[in-house]
Amino acid sequence: MLRFAHRRASREFTEALRPLAIEGRHYGVLLSLGLHGSLSQRELIDRTGSDKSGMVRTVDDLEARGLAVRRPSPADRRAYAVELTETGRALHAEAGRIADSVAARLLDCLSEDEQSTFCALLERFVTADTT
Amino acid sequence: MLRFAHRRASREFTEALRPLAIEGRHYGVLLSLGLHGSLSQRELIDRTGSDKSGMVRTVDDLEARGLAVRRPSPADRRAYAVELTETGRALHAEAGRIADSVAARLLDCLSEDEQSTFCALLERFVTADTT
DNA sequence: TATTGTTATACTCTATAACTATA
DNA sequence: TATAGTTATAGAGTATAACAATA
Secondary structure: OHHHHHHHHHHHHHHHHHHHOOOHHHHHHHHHHHHHOEEOHHHHHHHHOOOHHHHHHHHHHHHHOOOEEEEEOOOOOOOEEEEEOHHHHHHHHHHHHHHHHHHHHHHHHOOHHHHHHHHHHHHHHHHOOOO | OHHHHHHHHHHHHHHHHHHHOOOHHHHHHHHHHHHHOEEOHHHHHHHHOOOHHHHHHHHHHHHHOOOEEEEEOOOOOOOEEEEEOHHHHHHHHHHHHHHHHHHHHHHHHOOHHHHHHHHHHHHHHHHOOOO
8 A cells, every 4th residue: 555655646746746847856855955955965865765876866967957056065075065056946946836736635535634644643654664 | 755654664575575585566466366366467457556567577477486377368368367376375375474464563653543544544545546 | 449468668766886085 | 994975787667669369
């Protein structure tokens, strides 16, 4: 069921983000950068669940489209500080509106109380991941 | 969150099924065949969410390991009737025990009532998939 | 015409490992 | 020694399309 649930959500998000010409993995990075301002690729990996190779490509994509930039990290010369550009912030805001409406539509099959319960239980299920 | 939830469950199931030398996609087919006795590949696709190409490979694997056989379908000469062998039924039972214990462990972070609620809401979320 | 199963292609995701430059 | 980022490779999943046999 989790597989089908993830697939349903993923398909809807991908479809809704298509007009912005970004995919879920790009939105995940935009979202993290929107919240934290500046993150290393390592930190982005931890927050999005991607891996090293994938994150390189995703940040490459965003940089090529002028949505993010790689600056030298002030604290660690090995690392980059990935940051949103002005264009990136605008797209992040737009994508956020789209994502919110998709989420609302996906959860429309549940009452408001059930939506809260579902999200809370889901979060506990995910957080229990201390294998 | 659904992505992380699915990944968590998938990783645990894959790991637990490793001793039986089968993967999740094989177990999905064993499970469906265990419930219905005999199914065409088309029906297996609908029940497992796989696609044509993947199902061909999965049934190939099961047949090569002597867990399932492709018989001619009595009703439709285009289709196969995929069925479990004796060995397949035994492995299905063994895999079922393993899967149950994994599911119990995954849901251990929730109380019994919460487990029922979670599964019920998840099922409604999935079933609402009438895009 | 549409469908079952097969095969082939391609793209993404994931996992790995090797490599550099730093720490 | 370990980590950040890059690059490369390979396996699995997914999406396509073409095809033969049959409905």
